[in-house]
Amino acid sequence: MMRRVAVLTRHNKGRLISQALLELGWQLTELDSFDTDSLGSFAGERPRFMSPDECALRKAAIAAELSGYDTGIGSEGSFAPGPYGIGTFNLELICCVNISAGWAVTGRFYGPTNVQQWTISNNEALDQALASVPEGQKLLVQQHRYIRKGLSPAEARQQAGSLLINGGEFILGFDLRAHCCPERQQHIRLAAADLVQRIKHQCARCSTPGFWPDKPISGLPCEECGTPSTLTQARQACCQRCGYTETYGSEQRYAAALYCQVCNP
Ligand SMILES: [Zn+2]
Ligand SMILES: [Zn+2]
Incomplete structure (x- = not known):
């Protein structure tokens, strides 16, 4: 449906x-x-x-x-x-x-x-900055309280002309709004x-969505001495409605001794 x-x-x-x-x-x-x-x-x-x-x-x-x-x-x-x-x-x-x-x-x-941002004080720096802007990325220019957003590189260049004459220095950066x-x-x-x-991952008991193993459980045992390490030994999914949990062991069965508090303090 x-x-x-x-x-x-x-x-x-x-x-x-x-x-x-x-x-x-x-x-x-x-x-x-x-x-x-x-x-x-x-x-x-x-x-x-x-x-x-x-x-x-x-x-x-x-x-x-x-x-x-x-x-x-x-x-x-x-x-x-x-x-x-x-x-x-x-x-x-x-x-x-x-x-x-x-x-x-x-x-x-x-x-x-x-993400990039530059302080631009001359045309050479401007050329260099604009050359590194990825296709389709829109820009913003800012000088003190003056700000313009959503500019194409050509539009930013236009703005730059008067800003450089006005104040001598301005900020050029990526416009990070999603459509830009x-x-x-x-x-x-x-x-x-x-x-x-x-x-799509639903609780096996009550079918509530979002049953996802995003809770790491540390304690993967050391390969040398078996002491629990800080590495993840399993991941747990817990249903937000009924509390049903499932635990999924990690593929690794032992942690390298490098991560062991006892073998490598
Ligand atoms: Zn449930
Ligand atoms: Zn150890």
Whole structure:
């Protein structure tokens, strides 16, 4: 049976998500009349008081409520320094809630991006920066309180002319909004595909979706002395409704002595 699902979105993100949902036979309706920035504390450039997971969940619940459908979808993307502070990583979350059945499942993508930002003070630096911009990536320019977004490289070059004369220096960077960033679009597609896989995995006891082994259990025994290490020995799935759990052992049976507190303190 075709299930109707609503998503809150302003930047055509729905288009990126709907393709994956076809696998479930779901039809996505975009509620683009709703300005997610008006949600205040957790959208756009305003200060945040919620984790990305909470934001995605809340948007999904609002989408369901506004549409009157059982199922709503909310997405939340963020950029932050990567592990060990290296590079910039993109986290894309797509949460699906079913109000009447009472479950929520979140699909995710987390990985490195090629996000760039430059301080430009002359035409040579501008040429160099623009030459490294990937196909389809839109740009923003900023000088003090002046900011322009969604620019093609040609448009950015046009802006640059007067900015260099005006203030001598300006910021050039990637516009990271979903409709301006092809790499992010790809990450959103991957998060949507992850969501679909998680929804398809249902609890064996009560059929609630999202039965997914994402809880690592450490204690893989040392190959030399058998002491439990910090490495993962199994992954556990736990049903959010009935609490039924299943544990899946890892392929490795022993940890290298390198990871052992006793053999390699
Ligand atoms: Zn269950
Ligand atoms: Zn050991």
